[in-house]
Amino acid sequence: MDKVLSYLTLNTRQFHELSLRARVVLSQLPLSMTVLLILAGGLLFHPDLFESQAFLVGVGLQALLLAVCVLVPWDRLPYASFLVIPLLDFIPIGFMRHGAGTIITGVGLLAVFPVIWLAASGLFPRAALAAGFLASLGIVWVPVFVTDDAITSQSLTQSVLLPFIMFAIGMTIRVMTASMMAQQEVVETKDRALQALLEESARRERLLDTVVNSVDIGLIALDETGRQVLANRKLEQFKAIAGGTRETAEADLQVFQQDGRSPLPEVRRPTRRAAEGQVFSDYLLWWGERPNQRVLSTSSRLLLNQSGAREGSVVTFNDVTELVTALNAKDEFVATVSHELRTPLTAIRGYLELLTSMPDLEPDVASGLEVVSRNSERLHKLVVDLLSTAEGSPEISVRPTDFSALVTERVSAAQERNTNPLVRFEVHAEPDLVAMADAPRVSQVLDNLLSNAVKYSPGGGRVSVHAAEVDGEVECSVTDEGSGMSAEELRGVFSKFFRTSAARNAAIPGVGLGLALSKAIVERHGGTITCRSVEGQGSTFTFRLPLAHADQQQLQPQEP
Known part of the structure; x- marks a missing residue:
């Protein structure tokens, strides 16, 4: 029914979007058009039909009801008042059926239109079904009682099937309407929930946009393919410094290495690295040309979905020029x-x-x-x-170095300098370890670690030095049983001028440069240095250096 009514509106608007008056007119229009069709057929094939006064009265009443539908302001009346139209429709249908007689059979089936209207309205379902049945029965029985013909059982039962058919149609329409209304309620509930979700999503998007454009750092978000999905205004300002615009790709920006003059290769640029899934922090870049050059600290973090798979990255750009x-x-x-x-x-x-x-x-x-x-x-x-x-990054000159001998030599020197008789040394070094290293610089690292192990073990204990080949590298660890460090102190142990609270309280000499310098030396070798420590139980410093390959292991004399 709704599709039919939609066609009647030429599909320009949905039926439920129309005014109540328009809906009433469209609901009555199918019946009026069918009556018009009967009139056209009568004019062509049954002229004697118009000799029936009852038929003409029914047609006139039908026209009157259509006019009422058009003229009455239904929007101003109580909502259910329009149901009077389908109830009154049974009257002209009764006249037309009685007037048509045997000239045109089946006119009584016009009652299906008001029956469907009543049942499909969804209002007063039981009363609507009863009204449709009784009105259809009245169409059949009223002419029997008002005419002069004798009332017989045959005349009463001759067309009694019509009201039952109308009742069955009304029941079917009612069940279907109830089902559609239930579905419509579900759809409307979901639509309201969706609207609320969309409003909340829009609110969060506005909040995100406000926050992202309020922070004093540049920010760019990438999807898993490396395509930009979000960037804030601060990043646009940084791009302008580097000679670009909002649409300029990072590869075309003026980004330099630490000297401020050598262009940074594309593969080392932060957005490219983030697109490849790399995670990094405090990656310094020099943006733009002098004298307006700025130093930016960049960091990258991964975006993970619910299953833990990478779905993108976020890169931040922080101006640290003044700090540098x-x-x-x-x-x-x-x-x-x-x-x-x-x-x-x-x-x-x-x-x-x-x-x-x-x-x-x-x-x-x-x-x-x-x-x-x-x-x-x-x-x-x-x-x-x-x-x-x-001086910054120390200069090194690597060569094949007998690391085992170097460790033994530095431990012996530390024993000679040791003034704490409670500290004892142990060395466990694999023989024939050959590292690609700068011997004087690595000696400096070992001296610093051994000196710290002694200084931070005022109560004595064992200082163990282990050297071995691990994962294709030379690994050396220095372990003491001294005061150790807390987790918070451990995070800054390789920072310049860092000293633990225990060292300050015990007035242990030093300014906190040895470990920072050791870290710089190890990293210049392409190695790594780490620390494990438990407060009150001691510390272990471990560093790794490149292992000399078979074709490199010809030891060269060290410079004095």
């Missing part, structure tokens, strides 16, 4: 101060060497000079560490 400038200024200051300290310290050490070599020194004088010499050596080591740190 401040760090460079600090390093320059440290280098300047260290150089200024080194000159008088060299003179002090030279004269100390002359004084201590003099014969027949008084015991008190010799003891005092020994204290001065020991502290000058400590000061010299501090100056050397400061200079090495200020």
Whole structure:
């Protein structure tokens, strides 16, 4: 029925979207058009049909009802008031059926239109079914009682099948309507839920857009194929610094390496790395050309779906130009101060060497000079560490190195320097370990680790050194049974000037540069260094260096 009515509206609007008056007119229109069709057939084939006054009355009443449908403002009346139209439809149908007689049979079947209307309305379902049945029965029986013909059982039962057919049709329509209404309710419920979800999604999208464009960092989100799905305004500003626009690809931007002049290869650019699924933090890049060049710290994190599979990445760009400038200024200051300290310290050490070599020194004088010499050596080591740190990445010259012998040598030197009789050393080094290393630099790493193991073990204990080949690399670990570190302290152990609270409380000498320098040396070798520590139980520092291959293992003499 709804499809038929939709066709009647030329499919321009859905039936339920029309005004109530339009819906009433369209609901009555099929019956009126059928009556019009009967009139056309009568004019062509049954002219005597128009001699029946009852038929003409029925046609007139039908026309009147159509006019009522058009003229009455149904929207202003109670909603169910339109049901009076299908109820009144039975009257003109009764007249037309009685007037048509045997000239045109089946006119009484017009009752199916008001029956369907009543049943499909969904209003007062039981009353609508009863009204349809009784009205259809009235169409059959009323003419029998109002005519002069004798009332017989034959006249009463002759067409009694019609009301039962109408009742069955009404029942069928009612069941179908109830089912469709239930489905419509489900659909409307889901539609309301969907609308609420869409509104919430839109609200979250607005919130995300506001937050993303409010933060003072550049941000770009990529899908699993590396296609950009989101970027904020701050990133557009960074692109402008690098000579690009919003649509410019990162590969076309002016991005440089640490020297600020060498272009960064495309494969090392942050968006390319993120698109390949790489995760990184604090990856420094120099954007744009001088004098407007900026230093950006970039980081990448993966986006994972519910099953844990990668569905994209997010890359952030943070302007750290001022911080890098401040760090460079600090390093320059440290280098300047260290150089200024080194000159008088060299003179002090030279004269100390002359004084201590003099014969027949008084015991008190010799003891005092020994204290001065020991502290000058400590000061010299501090100056050397400061200079090495200020120089940045240390220069190394790798060659095949007998790592086993190097470890044994440095442990022996640490034993000679050890002033804590409670500390004992153990060495477990595989023989014939050959590493591609800069021996003096690696010796510096071992000295730092062994010195720390002794310093941070005031209560004594064992310092174990292990060296072996692991996963195709040379691995060396230094383990002590000292004070250890907390999890929070462990995160900053390789930072410059880092010192644990235990070291500060115990007044253990040092400025916290040894581990930072050791990390720089190991990484310059292409290796890694890590630390495991438990507070109160000790620490283990482990570093790895490249293993010399068979064709590289011809040991070369080390420089003195």
